[in-house]
Amino acid sequence: MRLTRPGTDGPLPPTLPMGAADLAYRRAVRGGALPLPVVFVFDGPAPALDTVRARVAERAPHVPAANYRPSREGKVFRRVDRIAVERHVREVRLTGDTDCTATGRLLLSRPMSVADGPLWEVWLVHGAGGGHALCYRTDHRLQDGMGAVYAARALLDDDPASGPPAQALARPAPRGVAGVLGDVLRSLGRPVAKPGFDGPVGPGLRVCHATTPLARLRAAGRVQGGSVNDVYLTALSHAVRTWHLKATGETHPPLPVAVPMSVRAPGEEYAPGNRIALAHVVLPCDEAVPQRAFRRVRQSTERLREGRRRDSFRLLLAATPRPVGARLGVRLVTGTVVAAPVSRVDVGAPLVHRGAASRWSAAYTGTAAGIRCMVTLTSQQDVACLTVVHDETLAGAEELPDLWLAALLELERS
Numbered sequence: 001m002r003l004t005r006p007g008t009d010g011p012l013p014p015t016l017p018m019g020a021a022d023l024a025y026r027r028a029v030r031g032g033a034l035p036l037p038v039v040f041v042f043d044g045p046a047p048a049l050d051t052v053r054a055r056v057a058e059r060a061p062h063v064p065a066a067n068y069r070p071s072r073e074g075k076v077f078r079r080v081d082r083i084a085v086e087r088h089v090r091e092v093r094l095t096g097d098t099d100c101t102a103t104g105r106l107l108l109s110r111p112m113s114v115a116d117g118p119l120w121e122v123w124l125v126h127g128a129g130g131g132h133a134l135c136y137r138t139d140h141r142l143q144d145g146m147g148a149v150y151a152a153r154a155l156l157d158d159d160p161a162s163g164p165p166a167q168a169l170a171r172p173a174p175r176g177v178a179g180v181l182g183d184v185l186r187s188l189g190r191p192v193a194k195p196g197f198d199g200p201v202g203p204g205l206r207v208c209h210a211t212t213p214l215a216r217l218r219a220a221g222r223v224q225g226g227s228v229n230d231v232y233l234t235a236l237s238h239a240v241r242t243w244h245l246k247a248t249g250e251t252h253p254p255l256p257v258a259v260p261m262s263v264r265a266p267g268e269e270y271a272p273g274n275r276i277a278l279a280h281v282v283l284p285c286d287e288a289v290p291q292r293a294f295r296r297v298r299q300s301t302e303r304l305r306e307g308r309r310r311d312s313f314r315l316l317l318a319a320t321p322r323p324v325g326a327r328l329g330v331r332l333v334t335g336t337v338v339a340a341p342v343s344r345v346d347v348g349a350p351l352v353h354r355g356a357a358s359r360w361s362a363a364y365t366g367t368a369a370g371i372r373c374m375v376t377l378t379s380q381q382d383v384a385c386l387t388v389v390h391d392e393t394l395a396g397a398e399e400l401p402d403l404w405l406a407a408l409l410e411l412e413r414s
Contacts, residue, residue, distance in 0.1 A: 021326075027329075039133050047124070051354065066083070090121060090124070094106070100133065101207050163348050169311060173307050173311075175306065177307075183280045184331075194255060198335075201393075206390055217232060226294060228344075231408070232344065232384075233342065238285075239403035256282050257338050258340070277312075278332050330369055339373065340372075373390045374390075
């Protein structure tokens, strides 16, 4: 298994510089933690904890991201030469957790117990009905979502190279550069009204999921002339509209959200650090007709694709001094500017551990910088999982996954 590539082959260097995105997450949490779990859910009996530890102990030294943690001064990633696997691989029984919500609360709230070790853990969770989950948890200061997916597979999968392909880089387009600069300028302006999401941040987070066949989103996208991502965002927009209308009797105005996009290139799959771009998209929560909402979402996403916004952001961030890029990165995803990060993570094929294949998976993160909600659509082969992480004081937010499913059905029927 040849995985030691933090960007180049050879021995792992003692330190690696933190990028602007890594520093942005550090600023957002003010030096604290921002948990980022990837959960793989299985039917059937769980493996023995000792066998999971044995596999992780064998593989972790060869996975670059599993050997680093942010330095105390917060400027570099520092290599850790010894990994105490008994600290990093844990077990818990949550036999009443029928929907993985208790698993999510644990992964987002319990502090890591790795002492001065690298910032990651593997959790073996015994769930309801004899099922179990294998969870990889890292810190967003160390890895982005796709980096966490690659690391989880490298540590746990029977075939560690079975993950999705990395993101091929392209030449930025002038339209995309202009779009990034427009997002930055708007983020420096006045706060945007988001009545369903504005308010003080509470003391805790809740997690809720909804799963559905990915084929439904693909089919709806073909019928409407768009992509899976367009269907995901349109249904989310309609779910927020329904949720807010039910709570207040009022129509929610168009909702600005931040859309993270991976720029993790081939050869960087296992490297520490965040390789992400950001773009702002406005969800048409004011639109009652699903087809018209879909067209507005599709126009927004087409502008991102045609302008190669992902690569334009990568170029501008690389050209910006790291402290400036970090400040702008926080500003682009602060609660005064957007309601939530709204991401999509494709984990590829099911994770296979000791011959057992995961049934579905979910990647998500905690919140920071005044954000009270985040949403992820995780795709695993033929299953899509919508995850909503929300502030416990955000009343009724636990209804959003079911409302998203209802909105998807309405879009299919339109």
